[in-house]
Amino acid sequence: MKITDLMIKDTMILDLQSTTKEAVIDELIASLAASGRINDPSLFKEAILAREAQSSTGIGGGIAMPHAKTKAVNEATVVFAKSSAGVDFASLDEEPARLFFMIAAPEGAGNVHLRTLASLSRLLIDSEFIQQLMDTRTPDEVSALFDAKQAEEEAKAAAEAEAQANKAGEAAALRKPAAVIVGNPDSEAFVVAVTACPTGIAHTFMAEDALKKKALEMGINIRVETNGSEGAQNVLTSEEIRRASGVIVAADKNVEMARFDGKPVLQRPVSDGIRKSEELIRKAANGDAPIYRSEGRSGGDDAPAAKSGTIGGKIYKDLMNGISHMLPFVVGGGILLAFSFLLEQMVGVDNPLVKLLQTIGGGDGAFHFLIPILAGFIALSIGDRPALMPGMVGGYMALNSNAGFLGGLAAGFLAGYVIILLRKVFAGLPKTLDGLKPILLYPVFGLLITGGIMFYLFDPIFSSINEGLITGLNNLGTGNKVLLGLVLGGMMAIDMGGPFNKAAYTFAIGVFTSSGNTNGFMMAAVMAGGMVPPLAIALATTFFKNKFSETERKSGITNYVLGLSFITEGAIPFAAADPLRVLTSCILGSAVAGGLTQLWSINVPAPHGGIFVAFLSSNAVLFLLSVLIGSVISGLIFGLWKKPIART
DSSP: OOHHHHSOGGGOBSSOOOOSHHHHHHHHHHHHHHTTSBSOHHHHHHHHHHHHHHSOSEEETTEEOOEEEETTBSSOEEEEEEEEEEEOOOOTTSOOEEEEEEEEEETTOOSHHHHHHHHHHHHTTOHHHHHHHHHOOSHHHHHHHHHHHHHHHHHHHHHHHHHHHHHHTOTHHHHOGGGSOBSOTTOOOEEEEEEEOSSOSSHHHHHHHHHHHHHHHHTOEEEEEEEETTEEESOOOHHHHHHOSEEEEEESSOOOOGGGTTSBEEEEOHHHHHHSHHHHHHHHHTTOSOBOOOSSOOGGGOOOGGGGOSHHHHHHHHHHHHHHHHHHHHHHHHHHHHHHHHHHHHHOTTOHHHHHHHHHHSTTTGGGGHHHHHHHHHHHHHHOGGGHHHHHHHHHHHHHTTOHHHHHHHHHHHHHHHHHHHHHHGGGSOGGGTTHIIIIIHHHHHHHHHHHHIIIIIHHHHHHHHHHHHHHHHTOOHHHHHHHHHHHHHHHHHSSSSHHHHHHHHHHHHHHHHTTTOOOHHHHHHHHHHHHHHHHHHHHHHHOGGGSOHHHHHHHHHHHHHHHTTOGGGGHHHHHHSHHHHHHHHHHHHHHHHHHHHHTTOOOOSSSOTHHHHTTSSOHHHHHHHHHHHHHHHHHHHHHHSOOOOOO
């Protein structure tokens, strides 16, 4: 497939009018919608903004490649656009973007278009080609330029493949030209690399091509594995990894790391593979990188070190690993538990179905696993697979001793760092005993040390703290309860699913489960606070229509459903596009909603569900009124503050 089969002329914009990042995205999406290439502009924009929230697709050098793979796409398409003035697209080099390629990839389609998009990404490494694109004046010129350049690159790749095949005598190389080793055949310097980005459409292949091109200039041999939308391609062999002087992992998502045990490994964001390819290759060729150690480590559990370089970042990553694995138990068990409460009011507490639902969802079912799962996966994030078992056992001990969530958190971090300590203690053992470490030494000593510290130290301490916390909350005066509700409600809107949001929700879950599911006051505050942001967005787009594009208004309708369902993340695309106005207004409204639930002493006996569990609260009318007041406040502030969009 040719690139121009995807880059259709009717969608090209050779005189882009937009002057802001959000406006550029809207103008490109409008072109896709007008040509019928997408079926839901609102959903597609959400996917585009979600990708931008991970890292800017303004890759530098005047190029931006916003992209998304979603069911909103009817047919794979690339919208090409030019801006003579340039637009601030939050590019990695902080320079304006002038060439735009919006990539729309459908879900569940074949992979031909993905390979074509990979070819497009590779072409954009060539600075001379980029200048030629800037000089084009018509869609026909753009198409002709891409056709000629793609034919040239395909001929070059075929020649390289044939040369490699003739040299090695392996006909297989002809069938997989991308797998050839690039560089100087007479040089002994050899490095391997893996490139990967979250969607695997653009940055993955641009990083690959940048590394290969720079290695050729430096006379260093390189093999690059890509982890794109089709999965891992040109997978590195164990022999290649063994021969390599160093390994480059330029990735913004998890890749298999255990195979690099004992090798110097540079773990960087995928953008560094594009922008800092020379530095990475030089360091890898000289072995100038930390030695990677993987004892009992699974590939899927490894994330690039660049994501958590600070101590705070590392703690947050470990904590989020525990919370993310715990949440399915919270949601599944909580909804079943809430339904059992509703059914109990209609048929009585002795009904077999009520008992079944409470057993499955409550303390004998899903909720019984919350603290062990939390502790186990915190430990796994710190100490890898050997830490999982002692972490879960420590969490179970915290559950049984009434140390609660605080004890579970302590157990998880304790078990993870106990395993790290044991690795250092056993580092001097003979190599012949390496096989015993993960199957005998780590499990036995990890469990013994973690369990002993939990039993004699942490459980008694955190049981006292937990009991004091519950007693204190139960005895709070109205003023203090309102203040706490204001804080918890506001925290739910600060980052909408980030650390502040999760901290508030985890605190409420801890109070809820530690009090036998009877203290749902804090849960009422965080649920109301979490429902406000998407509802506020929905109200603003409904009543201030002149200040939002058609795409935004359609997305606003979706936020009614998300807000009522207690899915705060529905407001993220708007917050990403206009953080000051959205976050400020939502924090204020969420804080008011949380405070009102405490002023009116509302108790919600379920940890999730939004409006679907509101009628189980101690006062459904006042709970919904709290949410409504907070949403109206936020919606009015945002709607009045936001400027009307320019109409053309």
